[in-house]
Amino acid sequence: MAYAYWKSGKMEDKAVFDLFFRKNPFKGEFAIFAGLSECLKFLSNFRFSDSDINYLKQILPHVDPQFWEYLSGLDASQVTMSAIPEGYVVFPKVPLIRLEGPLPVIQLLETTLLNLVNYASLVATNAARFRITAGESVQLLEFGLRRAQGPDGGLSASKYCYIGGFDGTSNVLAGKLFGIPVRGTHAHAFVNSFSSLDEIKGNVELTKSYLNKISPILNVLENETNEGELTAFLSYAFAFPTSCLCLLDTYSVIKSGLPNFLAVALALNDYGYRVIGVRLDSGDLAYLSRKCREGFNLIADKFGLPWIKQLIIVASNDINEDTLRSLKEQLVEVNGEPRMKLSEDVEKINLPGKKNVFRLYSEDGLAILDLIQLCTEKPPVVGKKILVRHPFNESKRAYVCPHKVELLYTDYWGDNCLLQSFSTLQETKQIASDSLKTLRQDIKRELNPTPYKVSVTNEMYHFLHDLWLKHAPIGELS
Incomplete structure (x- = not known):
């Protein structure tokens, strides 16, 4: 795709990509966002080496030689990344990461970022569900290395189980690399x-x-x-x-x-x-x-x-949960013009435009809903009533008067450098624990959990539906 963009003269087109997921894993109503630190490390080192270019020349012999010059100079210097902090509890449709930069570069980053977030978030979420089920007083130990998806999968599982709420691991290398308490028995x-x-x-x-x-x-x-x-x-x-x-x-x-x-x-x-x-x-x-x-x-x-x-x-006898569906990422804006994906299935329609997400809290400190709005809108105000709407169901709307408003995004990457330092693994583990405590118990329960509300502002609702109607084909009856 990068070559096609280059051939079309779209090298400098500015794009915004959102990384989000459509359905909660494990038949639950929440997920734990993990993998952000690895995404930032990837951005820091993103470039094509001489050996990379030489290999691509072998498998793509028809490509214009000038493209290789363009590719060899690519890095993440023109990319900005905003994201929800790692360890936060997150929900479908809410963008976890927002990327801005040249269209070909953002497209090249997409697959790796998905890979770094998908598995990490799944393992952390599964671990959090185990922690909720076990309660705070029970120790949870990760013994999965023998059956993990290779050595890298084993290390990642140890790391993200710890973030999700486990107390230790049998993986000694994970203990060495990440500072996770090491526990074990004989065989x-x-x-x-x-x-x-x-x-x-x-x-x-x-x-x-x-x-x-x-x-x-x-x-x-x-x-x-x-x-x-x-x-x-x-x-x-x-x-x-x-x-x-x-x-x-x-x-x-x-x-x-x-x-x-x-x-x-x-x-x-x-x-x-x-x-x-x-x-x-x-x-x-x-x-x-x-x-x-x-x-x-x-x-x-x-x-x-x-x-x-x-x-x-x-x-320790095969204690696990079912596997789940992957996270998805979709293109949402090019050169300032919002883009959306249309589908017969409403659940697969993405939310267009560059957006901000706010978490609104009640007086007792529990999360009420996540509110998605356009970046051009003024943020919600504590103590001021605001109309919130379901993204697609016209009749589902309500007024909310928040006692606390939290902008979920932090700027992590820009000007070719990290804008925030990494949280330690122990800090991220505590973030996940604290974030889960802001959810009502009925949202976290295993049997028939209550769906958490992800809403849009009235302006975002009309923007979405106007764009939807603009791009949706009009049928003809005969």
């Missing part, structure tokens, strides 16, 4: 690699003594526990006495894993250490979690160790 293979207590170089009598004491309390027979598993737990405890968290389901959780773990926990306690908890990776996680908690409580009461009641239980 089933670790348990399978041991078979006998004879492999332990140390005193095992204390642990065996505790196992004999607690087995009757847990209604476990002496020969039901697996000695290799006990050996593995002891070996792991010797290596990590201050952070021991054992995987219980290699054999039987109730008849082997739980008593073996608790025997090790009591032995460690005698040496001044406390285990962290257990992990369950298969079976009926709810039932097994309850049985583990019952076992913790029994042993805590029997041995006078109340801290055992507080041991954590980690569940």
Whole structure:
């Protein structure tokens, strides 16, 4: 397309592109915007190298040689970017990023920006939904590297799960690169690699003594526990006495894993250490979690160790949500003339023109709606009643008197440089958490969530519909 623009003499045409999405993911009513920092890094480094040009010459031999001179000089120096801050809760039709600049350059940026935002926002949104479901007190850990979409996908998932509300990751490289707390346990293979207590170089009598004491309390027979598993737990405890968290389901959780773990926990306690908890990776996680908690409580009461009641239980058996539809980006303005996409499906009609978006809040600090208006309009005023309308349904309109008005856009790129510093990953995580708290609970609930309102001003409504009628073909009946 860039070559076609160049051939048509449209190299200097000024364009405005919006990056937005049409439908909320995961059958919910919100999304978390992520990937902005990577978009800004991409803009900072956008250019075509000599090797890029040489390759393009090979696959496009018919192209006018002067085009390669034009392409080799392209960068983002004439591009400006405004965006909603990364981590904000966002909604369909609301432009997440607004790009302005030469039409061919903006077109070349489109695919990469979509790629950087799509996956990041999906993972962060999914993580936020997990956080809402789990509540604030439960720890969420990301263990997805083994099944991730390659190494880059694995790193991105760790990063954006953390933004969305997870507490840590098993991905050590993500911990190194992004400062995410690293958490982990041993695998089933670790348990399978041991078979006998004879492999332990140390005193095992204390642990065996505790196992004999607690087995009757847990209604476990002496020969039901697996000695290799006990050996593995002891070996792991010797290596990590201050952070021991054992995987219980290699054999039987109730008849082997739980008593073996608790025997090790009591032995460690005698040496001044406390285990962290257990992990369950298969079976009926709810039932097994309850049985583990019952076992913790029994042993805590029997041995006078109340801290055992507080041991954590980690569940890690393919806990996920359905995949979703991709974000979309559409061209909305060229040389100051608004452009719109027409469709038989109203949901696929974009909102034309260069726009601003304001979030209006109620007296209790909760978001009422997002208001889209043309950049030429005056912003809404706190305490002043304003008419808001559904973009396409003429009868849906209301007056709103906001107690707080927030312009969602910040200028991040212009004059070939960053205009704002990056938020740290920890800061973005907090932004996401704070932004979610501004939504009513019925919008965030999993079952039949209430749609959040995205409205337009009266002027934007008439502008949209006048342009719609201007470009829509008039049929003829016969």
